[in-house]
Amino acid sequence: MYLLKLVIRNALRHRLRTGLTLLGIVVAILAFGLLRTVVNAWYAGAESTSASRLITRNAISLVFPLPITYQEKIRKIPGVSGVSYANWFGGVYISEKNFFPQLAIEPASYLELYPEYILPEDQKKAFFIDRKGAIIGKKLADQFGWKVGDVVPLRGTIFPGNWSFTIRGIYHATEKKTDTSQFFFHWDYLNETLKRTVPRRANYVGLYIVGLTHPEHAAVVAREIDNTFKNSLAETLTETEKAFQLSFVEMTEAILVAVQIVSIVIIVIIMAVMANTMAMTARERAAEYATLKALGFAPPFLAKLIFGESLAIAALGGALGIACTFPVAIAFGNAMGALFKVFYVSWQTVAAQLAAALVVGAVAAILPTWRASHVKIADGLRSL
Amino acid sequence: MQSVVEIRHLSKSYRRGEQVLAVLKNISFDIPEGEFLALMGPSGSGKSTLLNLIAGIDKPDSGEIRIGGVDITSLSESQLADWRAAHVGFVFQFYNLIPVLTAFENVELPLLLTHLNGKQRKQHVETALSMMGLGDRMLHYPSELSGGQQQRVAIARAVVTDPTILVADEPTGDLDRASADDILNLLTRLNLELGKTIILVTHDPHAAQSARVIRHLDKGVLDATKALI
Numbered sequence: 001m002y003l004l005k006l007v008i009r010n011a012l013r014h015r016l017r018t019g020l021t022l023l024g025i026v027v028a029i030l031a032f033g034l035l036r037t038v039v040n041a042w043y044a045g046a047e048s049t050s051a052s053r054l055i056t057r058n059a060i061s062l063v064f065p066l067p068i069t070y071q072e073k074i075r076k077i078p079g080v081s082g083v084s085y086a087n088w089f090g091g092v093y094i095s096e097k098n099f100f101p102q103l104a105i106e107p108a109s110y111l112e113l114y115p116e117y118i119l120p121e122d123q124k125k126a127f128f129i130d131r132k133g134a135i136i137g138k139k140l141a142d143q144f145g146w147k148v149g150d151v152v153p154l155r156g157t158i159f160p161g162n163w164s165f166t167i168r169g170i171y172h173a174t175e176k177k178t179d180t181s182q183f184f185f186h187w188d189y190l191n192e193t194l195k196r197t198v199p200r201r202a203n204y205v206g207l208y209i210v211g212l213t214h215p216e217h218a219a220v221v222a223r224e225i226d227n228t229f230k231n232s233l234a235e236t237l238t239e240t241e242k243a244f245q246l247s248f249v250e251m252t253e254a255i256l257v258a259v260q261i262v263s264i265v266i267i268v269i270i271m272a273v274m275a276n277t278m279a280m281t282a283r284e285r286a287a288e289y290a291t292l293k294a295l296g297f298a299p300p301f302l303a304k305l306i307f308g309e310s311l312a313i314a315a316l317g318g319a320l321g322i323a324c325t326f327p328v329a330i331a332f333g334n335a336m337g338a339l340f341k342v343f344y345v346s347w348q349t350v351a352a353q354l355a356a357a358l359v360v361g362a363v364a365a366i367l368p369t370w371r372a373s374h375v376k377i378a379d380g381l382r383s384l
Numbered sequence: 385m386q387s388v389v390e391i392r393h394l395s396k397s398y399r400r401g402e403q404v405l406a407v408l409k410n411i412s413f414d415i416p417e418g419e420f421l422a423l424m425g426p427s428g429s430g431k432s433t434l435l436n437l438i439a440g441i442d443k444p445d446s447g448e449i450r451i452g453g454v455d456i457t458s459l460s461e462s463q464l465a466d467w468r469a470a471h472v473g474f475v476f477q478f479y480n481l482i483p484v485l486t487a488f489e490n491v492e493l494p495l496l497l498t499h500l501n502g503k504q505r506k507q508h509v510e511t512a513l514s515m516m517g518l519g520d521r522m523l524h525y526p527s528e529l530s531g532g533q534q535q536r537v538a539i540a541r542a543v544v545t546d547p548t549i550l551v552a553d554e555p556t557g558d559l560d561r562a563s564a565d566d567i568l569n570l571l572t573r574l575n576l577e578l579g580k581t582i583i584l585v586t587h588d589p590h591a592a593q594s595a596r597v598i599r600h601l602d603k604g605v606l607d608a609t610k611a612l613i
Contacts (some may be wrong), residue, residue: 002489002496009484291480294441295541296469298462374431377441380435381476 003301007308008171010317014281018313021277025317026324026358028270031351032344033325035263035333040349041333041340042249048342051215051239053113054079054222056208057244058062059235063203067232072167074210079221084109087190087204089165091154093144099339100140102154102183111268113211116178123148130188133168136230137180140168143334159190161197178285179341210238267356274364278310282368289372290380299373303365306372310365311358316355322350327365389415389438390549390579396433396604405435409604411447415549420575420582422595429601431585432553438552438583439472440464452548464489469497473542475552479534481526487513487537494545514557516570532563539570543552543580550574550582556591568594 011018040047056062056074075083089102107128111117119127119135126148127133136146146152146167154163165185173180187205194202210225212218220239229236238310239247249256282289289302325345333343396408407430424433436442436448440456449456451471459467465576474480481490488509495505505553513522515534526534535555542550550570556564572594574580584595600607 002492005484005489006484012482035518186552287478291474291476291482292493293465294439294468294472294474296465296467298465366500378436381441381480 001302004306006305009310010281010285011309017277017280021274021313022317022320024270024273025360026321028266028360029318029353029357030328031266032263032356033068033081033251033322033349035259035266036327036349037325037329037345038340038342038351039259039263040257040346041151041343042176044179044253044342046115046338048175048179049245050116051240051242052212053239053241054210054212054218054225054245055241056210056225057206058234059226059237062206064234065201065206066236067203068203070208070229070234070236071205074208074225075222077221077228079211079217079224082109084113084209084211085187085205086110086209087184087187088158088172088204089154089156089190089196090158091156094151095362098144100143100181100183101179101341104187105184106185108316111208113209116174117171118174119122120346121169127168129196130166131186131192132165132169134165134183135169135171136167136183136187138170138172139169139180140183142261145180145197148169159194159201161193163193176344177342179342182201186214186314195338224247244323267360271360272309273313273364274310274360275367278364279307279315280308280371282306282376285304286372286375286380290375290377293377294381303369305367307362307365311361312370314357314361315362317358318354319356322353325349325353386416386417387582388419390448391448392448392450393569394403394434394437394444394449396430396437396442399401400562407604408437408444410608411604413606415581415583417581418575418579419484420572420584420594420596422584422586422591422592424586424598424603425594425601426587430604431587431601435585436581437549439474439548440468453582462588469494470545471548473545473547474539474549475535475542475550475553475555477557478527479531479532479538479558481537481541483526486523486525487518487529487540491539491541491544492528498545506606507558508544509540510546513537515543516540528562530563531559535559535563535567536570538565539574543574543578547607548581550580552556552582552584554588555584556586556588564588564591 036119056066056067071083071085073151074080084106087104089104091102092098093100111124127135134152141147148170150167152165152167154165156163171180185378191202210221212221218240225238226236292302329343329345333340338342391414392412393597394408394411395406397404397406411434423434425431433442437444438451444457447457454467456464482493485493488534491512492505495508500508510519510522513519516539518533518536518540521533526537529537533593539604555571556567559567568591571582571584576583584591
């Protein structure tokens with residue numbers, strides 16, 4: 001109790017210095033948390049994947065399509081519970097800055113493979129029967145203020161022309177990590193239009209989504225699918241949904257590594273600032289520490305005093321930094337629009353922030369404690 | 385009277401670069417229990433070093449220091465810390481109070497190292513501060529007290545554990561004449577009324593007059609004769 005009282009009063013002795021140090025820690029922990037959240041958001045696509053789904057695409061590249069006829073052949077492979085397909089649409093809503101993912105899907109089979117998308121039954125029915133209908137995620141609906149019945153015009157880029165869709169449903173997710181910023185519409189609508197406008201592009205899909213009866217057989221089933229189409233005009237590459245998503249993340253891995261390095265550098269910088277603060281503090285109090293030692297207080301007591309003060313400042317700064325991370329992350333996520341599929345502060349990030357703050361506090365106290373413990377009492381008393 | 389401090393062949397030197405500076409040279413003397421001794425000498429004579437050695441906050445190069453029968457030169461750092469807590473009361477020139485603690489809390493500090501409970505500590509602190517005439521200043525912080533009052537708090541802190549010896553290094557050096565006299569009177573009272581053994585280091589002849597015995601130190605050598613007041 002006495003120690004705690006002394007620690008708190010010492011921490012408040014130089015309020016401006018403590019306040020500025022605290023501010024530095026708050027900003028550093030906030031920045032650290034925000035950067036980690038950005039990295040997490042980047043990996044969110046991979047995190048939200050299911051082990052019971054495979055993705056089959058053209059072996060040459062994702063930009064090359066696969067014939068729709070593959071669907072039935074894949075369905076017959078042992079271990080496959082269901083097959084669906086999708087085409088990346090890449091349309092523009094008013095201007096390019098309003099980016100959001102649009103996929104042409106086969107509604108029934110697709111939604112069956114993605115039970116994490118929760119759609120009210122009446123909206124699902126309405127979507128199924130309207131070939132120009134679309135369903136959108138809650139995040140996307142909130143972003144543009146769209147509601148059921150609204151008509152959304154899109155300008156095609158991969159599939160040129162002006163397209164218009166009527167929103168028939170808004171899905172939400174069972175988990176935070178699920179992407180609710182997507183726009184789904186009927187593949188049939190796309191295909192029929194292509195049959196009329198560009199017949200050679202009709203009856204092709206961008207990728208197949210393959211459901212597994214037993215996720216542990218993923219490698220065997222993937223190999224079997226690829227063997228089935230070996231030496232065909234469109235050979236396939238089948239991988240787990242997670243591997244498929246990570247292949248996108250890998251394209252920007254250098255940026256992610258840079259972001260992670262910057263987040264660590266921020267912590268190292270604030271560690272140096274905090275260490276300097278504690279070193280100044282301990283130097284100013286050399287005579288007090290010498291007095292305490294003269295009175296009979298052993299070095300462990302001084303260690304508790306210095307560590308206590310350093311950890312108290314760091315923990316308070318860390319707590320404030322963590323508290324600030326949530327509103328800032330929400331504002332940041334909103335400002336980024338659909339760039340990040342999901343953007344939320346995970347408990348792992350909060351734990352990392354707290355750990356970083358405590359490490360900063362502990363490291364900053366090491367040198368001052370060592371000095372205070374080892375300085376000769378007579379020398380310390382002379383430093384008044 | 386029995387000697388509470390016994391010093392034999394005590395030497396201490398400091399190294400400054402290549403140069404070795406002998407501060408104390410083969411000093412031997414005794415201090416009887418209940419003595420009030422003033423150690424005088426010019427700056428650099430070694431009087432503060434001698435006081436530090438007696439108080440167990442510095443180690444000699446050679447020689448023996450027995451306080452109450454204990455050879456403190458043979459104690460480890462942690463043993464010395466415990467020994468100081470139990471046997472030495474310190475009064476410093478600049479008071480050395482902890483600024484964020486009240487007068488009460490400053491005096492309570494050394495009692496935290498004892499087995500006394502909170503209630504007992506409170507009684508001891510109140511008694512010590514009342515004895516110093518600071519019964520109404522217990523909750524004041526050092527910055528709210530005059531220099532003389534701060535030194536009285538420091539003396540209360542020094543005596544609250546009832547130590548074997550009281551060491552005072554220039555306790556009036558930072559005070560005006562009236563406050564200095566006040567402090568010297570207090571030390572005299574502690575010696576006369578409570579029988580405290582006090583070792584006072586000063587270069588002020590007026591302050592030294594409060595002691596019963598004055599010994600001079602010059603260039604690390606103690607004078608052969610005692611000056612009795």
